Amino acid sequence: MNILIVSEYIAPVQAVASIRWTKISKYLKRTHSDVSITVLTNQLQQNGENAQKNDLLLEKDMTVFDEYWTVPRSWALILYERVKRRQLPATRELQTQIQSMKQGGLGLRIKKELLLLVRDIKDVICYHQAMHFLKKKSESFDVIVSTYGPAWPHLVAEQLKKKQIHAFWLADFRDPYAKDTDPPCAWRRHDRFTKKHCSKANAITFVSDGFRLNKPVGVPFQMVTNGFDPAEARPPFPPDRFRIVFTGTLYGEKSGIGIVCRAVKDLMAEGALKDGIVVYAGADDSQARTQAARYDAQDCLRTVGLLPRIQALELQQKAAILLQLDWSNAARHCEWSGKMYEYMMARKPILFVMTGSEPNSYPSRYMEKLGGFCYEQCRHESAYPQMKRFIMNKYLEWKETGNVTIKVDEPYIQQFSYEQIAERVWTLINN
Structure with a gap:
């Protein structure tokens, strides 16, 4: 079976989005010897300011690809990127303004x-x-497997399907194209994309329930979650210090790292905790410090910058508690993200x-299966003392035993192994 994967994010690029089809490919090849996999991507593989950083762990998995096609930069994309670099300070300032934008x-x-229209034009160029x-x-x-985002892989697969009508086209969505944060014109354009351009797909996959897609009539839809690679699991180390570790991205006020710093500060003021610290490994140092400072808890935060994934996994190994941040509202219902699947294999307590x-979010209903606790901002009066108690209990356990333990629902976790996910994909494309 010859499989083509069209994706901007795939090994070796360091990004959570690169993991999904790299790992599915790995286990398809491991289990089915007649599979041949070709990758079509536009990732830069050369040095320079535009080159993507490589993930050393994903780099090892590239041996599963029989062919790796990298699309050269066209003059139009080179011009686009030059203009983008010149406008980068203004764009960043605009994005900061948009994050605080009122209705x-x-x-x-x-x-x-206009900003989203320009990004959509880049998809057409690609x-x-x-x-x-x-x-x-x-x-x-x-x-033919195409995966969003961005959108250009689906546009390519749409044309390939017209030429190779007997090929099975699997249109995959890691994220919804039409997002609740899109302004009206962009939302309508993005919302009709799936119905317009994926109508000839043999199946459409998405990563979680509650996923907003404008479904083409007659195309089967199936949820295929993200997951973790059991081969990358590392034994948890006893913490040498009580660290609450977050290795991910902050999304402005939607991310609540500050309230955790406040909890650590309050516990230290109460004498219940003596040497705890919140550690943030990501690209948004100043944002993290601003949120902690809002509670006068900046001394309880340490930032270490954006780390290669292998170093982030090592930091997780030494953590006392792993921290995950997300948000939920009427338009967006949060479920497990790629970071949570990474945390699942770390075998550490998780604070969400x-x-x-x-209220009553997906994480709040299922965190017990992972041996963790979910604090919901909308239930602050009751949830905040519970969060402090969760942190304090893990701290006391660490002080008494030198380690932290969890009780998990093992069958629940194993369903998110990429070994099992690849088999579900295999069943789908063979049916």
Whole structure:
């Protein structure tokens, strides 16, 4: 079986989005010897300021790819990137303004419409350069997998399906294209994308329930979650210090790292905790410090910058508690993210901080299966003391035994192993 995977994010690029189809490919090849996998991507593999950073762990998995096609940069994309670099300071300032944008901010909404329109134009540029590259290729495929985001892989797969009508096209969505944060025109454009461009797909997959997609009539939909690679699991180390560790991205006020710093500060003031610290490993140091300072708890936070994934996993090994941050509201219902699957294999207590106005969130219902606790901002009066108690109990256990333990629902966790997920994909494409 010849499989083509069209994806911007795949090994060796260091990004959570790169893990999904790298790992599915790995276990498809391991279990089914007749599978041949070709990758089509536009990732930069050279040195320079535009080159992507490599993930050393994913780099090892590249041996599963029989062919690896990298689309050269077209003159249009080179021009786009030059203009983008020149406008980068202004774009960052605009993004900061948008994060704090209120519903009545018409001027900022128009700017965001233009910003998203420019990003969509990049998808069109990437699509055209990929199709130009494919003119030189004569290979045919039994299965074509395209994965969003960004959107250009689906545009490429749509054209390939027209030429190879007997191929099984699996259109995969790691995220919804139409997001609750999109302004009206962008939302309508993104919302009709799936129905317009994926109508000839043999199946559409998505990563979680509650996923917003405008479904084409007659195309089967199936949930295929993200997961973890059991081969990357590392034995948990006894913590040498009581660290609450977050290795991920902050999304402005939607991320609640500050409230955890406050809890540590309050516990230290009460004498219940003596040497605890919240450690943030990510690219948003200043944002983390700002949130901690809001509670005068900046002394309880240590930032170490963005780490390679292998170093982030090592930091998780030494943690006393792993921290995850997310949000939920009427338009967005949070479920497990790629970071949570990574945490599942770490075998450490997990503290999940959920901001937003929706109570009884998915994490609050299932954290017990992972041996953790979920704090919901909308239930602060009752949830905050419970969060402090969770931290204090783990601290006392660490002080008494030198380690922290968890009780988990093992069958629940194992369903998210990429070994099992790959088999579900295999069943799908063979049916």
